[in-house]
Amino acid sequence: MAFRLLTARVTARRFIGAVSLIVLAVAVAFRNRGHETKAHCRLVPGDPDWPGQHDWDKLNRTVDGNLIATTPISSVCHYSSLLGDKGNASNYDQEACDALRDVWFFPQTHLSSPSSAMSYQFSNNSCNPFLAPDASCTLGHYVAYTVNATSTAHLQAAVQFVKRHNIRLVIRNTGHDYLGKSTGAHALAIWTHHLKSIELIEKYQDSGYQGSAIKMGAGVEALEAYNFASSHGLMVVGGNCPNVGLAGGFTQGGGISILSSKFGLAADQVLAWEVVTASGDLVTASATENTDLFWALRGGGGGTYGIVVSMTVKAFPDSFFSAAYMTLLNDGSNTDAIYSTIGTFLKSLPSLVDAGAWVVWVAAPFGFLVIPAMVSGLHQVELDSLFKPTRDKMDQLGLQYQYSSAEYPDFLSSYNQIPSTWNVSDYHMGGRLIPRDLVEDDDSNEALVGAIRHITSQTLMSGVAFNVANAVASPDEVAANPYFRKTIFSAVIGMPINYTDWGENKAAQDKITYDLLPALQALTPQGGVYLNEADFQAPDFKSTFYGGNYERLLAIKTKYDPESIFYAKTAVGSDHWEQRPDGRLCSTTSN
Numbered sequence: 144m145a146f147r148l149l150t151a152r153v154t155a156r157r158f159i160g161a162v163s164l165i166v167l168a169v170a171v172a173f174r175n176r177g178h179e180t181k182a183h184c185r186l187v188p189g190d191p192d193w194p195g196q197h198d199w200d201k202l203n204r205t206v207d208g209n210l211i212a213t214t215p216i217s218s219v220c221h222y223s224s225l226l227g228d229k230g231n232a233s234n235y236d237q238e239a240c241d242a243l244r245d246v247w248f249f250p251q252t253h254l255s256s257p258s259s260a261m262s263y264q265f266s267n268n269s270c271n272p273f274l275a276p277d278a279s280c281t282l283g284h285y286v287a288y289t290v291n292a293t294s295t296a297h298l299q300a301a302v303q304f305v306k307r308h309n310i311r312l313v314i315r316n317t318g319h320d321y322l323g324k325s326t327g328a329h330a331l332a333i334w335t336h337h338l339k340s341i342e343l344i345e346k347y348q349d350s351g352y353q354g355s356a357i358k359m360g361a362g363v364e365a366l367e368a369y370n371f372a373s374s375h376g377l378m379v380v381g382g383n384c385p386n387v388g389l390a391g392g393f394t395q396g397g398g399i400s401i402l403s404s405k406f407g408l409a410a411d412q413v414l415a416w417e418v419v420t421a422s423g424d425l426v427t428a429s430a431t432e433n434t435d436l437f438w439a440l441r442g443g444g445g446g447t448y449g450i451v452v453s454m455t456v457k458a459f460p461d462s463f464f465s466a467a468y469m470t471l472l473n474d475g476s477n478t479d480a481i482y483s484t485i486g487t488f489l490k491s492l493p494s495l496v497d498a499g500a501w502v503v504w505v506a507a508p509f510g511f512l513v514i515p516a517m518v519s520g521l522h523q524v525e526l527d528s529l530f531k532p533t534r535d536k537m538d539q540l541g542l543q544y545q546y547s548s549a550e551y552p553d554f555l556s557s558y559n560q561i562p563s564t565w566n567v568s569d570y571h572m573g574g575r576l577i578p579r580d581l582v583e584d585d586d587s588n589e590a591l592v593g594a595i596r597h598i599t600s601q602t603l604m605s606g607v608a609f610n611v612a613n614a615v616a617s618p619d620e621v622a623a624n625p626y627f628r629k630t631i632f633s634a635v636i637g638m639p640i641n642y643t644d645w646g647e648n649k650a651a652q653d654k655i656t657y658d659l660l661p662a663l664q665a666l667t668p669q670g671g672v673y674l675n676e677a678d679f680q681a682p683d684f685k686s687t688f689y690g691g692n693y694e695r696l697l698a699i700k701t702k703y704d705p706e707s708i709f710y711a712k713t714a715v716g717s718d719h720w721e722q723r724p725d726g727r728l729c730s731t732t733s734n
């Protein structure tokens with residue numbers, strides 16, 4: 144109304160109008176150029192279409208003020224100021240930096256951060272806490288922003304935002320991932336860590352299961368679930384580390400558990416998922432609804448098919464446990480005897496896992512450890528007898544060793560005895576599933592010990608032994624790598640991360656890929672790999688990580704995520720994308 148009265152300014156208006164038209168035309172041209180890239184690459188800051196402050200503020204309001212712009216936690220160690228749009232202030236604080244260095248390798252340090260990843264090697268070394276203060280600190284491959292989600296609506300808002308603006312999306316829970324799947328350059332992260340709801344369903348009932356179940360939010364950590372279950376006289380299938388998330392990458396990737404030899408993989412326990420899909424819809428995936436998605440999420444890999452909001456799993460009556468620990472140190476003169484003992488130990492694994500045990504062992508230049516063997520419903524004397532062949536062997540060889548065992552009234556008291564030396568950010572990773580026949584047959588056993596010796600005379604290797612062969616009616620009942628069903632242990636190789644000589648790290652990972660893992664691959668042709676404990680460089684990941692399930696999983700991914708907004712290194716469908724040196728994520732298929 145008012146502007147009609149401003150007749151005196153009409154001429155000026157026309158002029159401004161004409162200028163506006165030109166500006167508009169230029170903007171459209173830019174936008175079109177943006178769209179041209181859109182089919183191929185996700186945007187990065189500085190691109191003409193990258194959202195402006197106004198867009199981020201709007202997203203922030205939609206997620207109730209829970210949008211966080213990334214500040215690398217190591218920025219306290221450097222003079223350099225962060226990105227321009229965050230002002231010029233440096234975060235440098237030597238005292239805070241020293242404190243950070245002291246706790247850098249603890250999971251908790253990264254767990255509470257919205258952006259830090261526990262596998263430092265995927266940060267692009269952009270803000271290194273162990274370098275001098277004058278070294279630069281940039282975002283590198285950390286995400287640009289994080290939505291600290293506390294509701295389903297926040298997850299949906301983030302999905303709509305990345306689709307509208309063509310931005311890379313990363314789903315982050317605890318940040319434990321060993322393959323760098325919970326970080327990504329220039330991305331918006333959805334952080335599920337604070338989705339902590341947990342409830343007991345006393346009488347869950349569907350066509351396949353009747354009994355206790357626990358429904359937990361996507362952010363519930365293993366120990367939180369163990370404590371909750373225990374308070375109801377129950378236990379759930381979870382992993383070793385107390386703060387790995389249960390409903391995130393762990394169960395979605397398969398999930399090797401302390402209870403696996405009793406009940407199966409974590410993926411085998413799932414009764415239902417609630418999921419925000421790429422369309423932004425909240426759906427249930429269960430034995431009766433969205434059954435293809437239900438199948439895929441049970442082991443087909445995290446960060447691929449949708450954002451899990453909650454998971455409902457079987458819960459089992461708590462029970463007494465036995466556990467055994469063993470230490471055999473290499474003093475330089477007993478190396479042959481140690482590897483001979485390892486051969487005997489490996490041969491005893493079938494009897495241990497068939498009795499229900501989960502057996503964690505470590506071999507390294509310093510020696511051989513079992514930390515621990517843990518089993519429910521088996522008495523200490525019975526567990527001791529299963530270690531008798533190994534102990535007899537050591538006695539016969541005149542080896543000095545320590546063996547101890549104990550019996551506990553319930554899961555938690557046994558679990559709490561496991562030494563919590565769970566350092567992270569310290570190793571490059573590779574893995575291989577070792578089939579049962581390899582330890583049973585004498586010749587293969589010897590060859591396996593030879594391969595283990597090749598590896599562990601140079602660096603550290605761990606094995607986690609279990610038996611999930613009969614946990615499902617058929618290996619393809621769930622999407623988890625079918626190779627798990629014939630596995631006796633999951634072997635993991637670690638090479639130290641070098642924080643002071645970055646160039647060493649490529650060489651260390653290459654050593655895993657091209658020297659250490661091949662020693663195990665040679666013994667396991669057409670073998671399998673646990674996708675959560677794997678070499679991110681694996682050229683054959685489609686077949687080794689997913690077994691024969693890859694094409695079926697890809698079809699399900701394409702159905703639920705046709706625009707491929709969920710991307711993670713080595714995830715199903717990820718080979719259609721590449722991350723360029725500047726961090727830009729681009730599609731490699733032209734359409």
Ligand SMILES: Cc1cc2nc3c(=O)[nH]c(=O)nc-3n(C[C@H](O)[C@H](O)[C@H](O)COP(=O)(O)OP(=O)(O)OC[C@H]3O[C@@H](n4cnc5c(N)ncnc54)[C@H](O)[C@@H]3O)c2cc1C
Pocket residue numbers: 261313314315316317318319320321324325335361381382383384386387388389390391392393394395396397398399400444445446447449450451452565566567675676711
């Ligand atoms: C110290 C340590 C101990 C471990 N012990 C075991 C063990 O005993 N047994 C075992 O099987 N594994 C073990 N792992 C491996 C572990 O299972 C993986 O690191 C797993 O990916 C962690 O899942 P997360 O959700 O906690 O971590 P994140 O790094 O946050 O996420 C891992 C992956 O899952 C995706 N994701 C996370 N949340 C969701 C969600 N809500 N919806 C969809 N996708 C999601 C992410 O995008 C990412 O791709 C261990 C790892 C560490 C570091």
Ligand SMILES: *[C@@H]1O[C@H](CO)[C@@H](O)[C@H](O)[C@H]1NC(C)=O
Pocket residue numbers: 199200203207208209210211212
């Ligand atoms: C989002 O809003 C909250 C609350 O207003 C604010 O503290 C926070 O800094 C905002 N985040 C961003 C990235 O601007």
Ligand SMILES: *[C@@H]1O[C@H](CO)[C@@H](O)[C@H](O)[C@H]1NC(C)=O
Pocket residue numbers: 244245246247248249564566569
């Ligand atoms: C584990 O990490 C802590 C804290 O960063 C460190 O002090 C300790 O030496 C590490 N332990 C091992 C075995 O590497």
Ligand SMILES: *[C@@H]1O[C@H](CO)[C@@H](O)[C@H](O)[C@H]1NC(C)=O
Pocket residue numbers: 267269281282283284328724725726
């Ligand atoms: C990663 O590091 C390389 C080498 O320092 C650099 O050229 C590249 O720009 C970095 N990428 C990002 C996204 O920071």
Ligand SMILES: *[C@@H]1O[C@H](CO)[C@@H](O)[C@H](O)[C@H]1NC(C)=O
Pocket residue numbers: 211255256257291293337
């Ligand atoms: C994320 O949200 C939770 C729950 O509201 C809150 O406790 C936590 O402090 C937030 N974290 C960050 C880094 O803002």
Ligand SMILES: *[C@@H]1O[C@H](CO)[C@@H](O)[C@H](O)[C@H]1NC(C)=O
Pocket residue numbers: 639640641642643644647
């Ligand atoms: C890192 O590399 C440097 C130089 O090659 C070497 O001196 C140092 O021992 C290495 N550190 C680790 C932890 O491997």
